[in-house]
Amino acid sequence: MAIDRSSSNDFGRPLRRLLLAVIVLVLAGIFLLWRIDSPRVERFRAQITDRIVPNLDWAMTPVTGTVNLFRDFQSYQRLTVQNQELRSELRKMQTWKEAALQLEQENARLLDLNKVRLDPRLTHITGVVQADSGSPFRQSVLLNVGARDGIVDGWATVDGIGLVGRISGVGENTARVILVTDTSSRIPAVIQPSGQRAIIAGDNSAAPPIDFLENPDLVRPGDRVSSSGDGGVFPAGILIGQVAADPGGRLRVRLAADFERLEFLRVLRHHGSEKVNEDAAVVRDDATGMIAPLPFDPATE
């Protein structure tokens, strides 16, 4: 067989081997670069995603719609039964609505008396979910809003009810949301009513475990878990879910957000909470330990 080989192929083979060696080195280099300088490569990844995925959108939307339509057929079967149940529940709900309206008015009056300012800087941008992570090992979605819309890394993302994840990786037109369920997700949380602080650490399951809990005895199943805010960009007080336990006795969070079908997500704009950086300099003069003089003399005012 080797006799049949022409000279061009004898020449081609070492060349091909050399090319393979170069490719292997380049791939290994990319991986090592990622390991050493992850943010730079992740930015590159966000740019690549930003270039490619929005171009697929024209095809993705109808295909997703069609698949969802077929999935819906299964739930249509239960529709009549559900409808009847809902009607009877709606009747009961009417009485509650009256009660709620009265309470709301009372609350509004009380707030007015207090002149409470309810975090006015917390506004939101709504984005459409364009793609998911594409692999069962990672839990993230891609939104169609990005740096163009002023999205910043670290902002919180919610659906109508609870926390969904945080922004990680912003391209010009897209932003990636790392879901609370992802293995790399760590959300500082506070558990009410005991006020315990903990970290909600995703582990690729539907109910992420609660880590670094100071005193587990104070926490009972059903307690509310909400975000405690950190880093100046993640707002506090967003509902995450309820405490529950798995068969091993480990505390987990039953998430409030509906992850089954994420379509529209709100990104909460948060421009940081003001911090007291200079300790006591306002009140005390550090050198003398005396009360600092006021910057202006009230007498001359």
Add this chain to the structure above:
Amino acid sequence: MMDELSPLRLWLMRAAFLALTVVLLFFHLLPLDTQPIALFAPELSPPLATIDPAEARLRALLDQGSDRIWIAPDLLIAFALAWSVRRPDYVPALLLAVAFLLTDLLLQRPPGLWALLALLACENMKTRGRTLRDSTFGAEWLAVSVWLIAILMLNRIVLSLLLVPPPQWSLSLFELAVTILTYPAVVFVTHALMGVRKSAPGDLDSMGNRS
């Protein structure tokens, strides 16, 4: 048969492989699977209905009955291996590297590592293609399975050595099993629908040489 060997067809098939990669990525990225796999999920206690009946009721209504219990096979590597065994010149190393690297980047894997391992597996299968040509499909299936297991292990070992948390064991093994089981179907599609067949002894390759 000359038509099969023309440079035009060669480049068409290379483009076809790239197109196949994009199509597979497209279906991976469809925003349908936004919840974790429910297969290994622990049962939570106490049940929601006992502590918050209203919330449980609401969830029952919202539940669409589409729990995610199925992991898709890694079709790209299966196709790449099947094509490598049959027609090495349709999938040159550079094309494979680009396709795998693109997949790494878009599917949130550590970029480069999986691409590197998959490329090595494919290149090895290319050199074995000549001997596998004469043997049965069973031998090819076995060789492919061995390589799939090998790159899975190597991937985990390298990631662990570099202190990157490797993917979940249970999911990895499940995906591996599904990929191996679907390999015959992939080969069937490759052979029958895409027309990528093993060159018979004495066929001419693209350079006009006898293979």
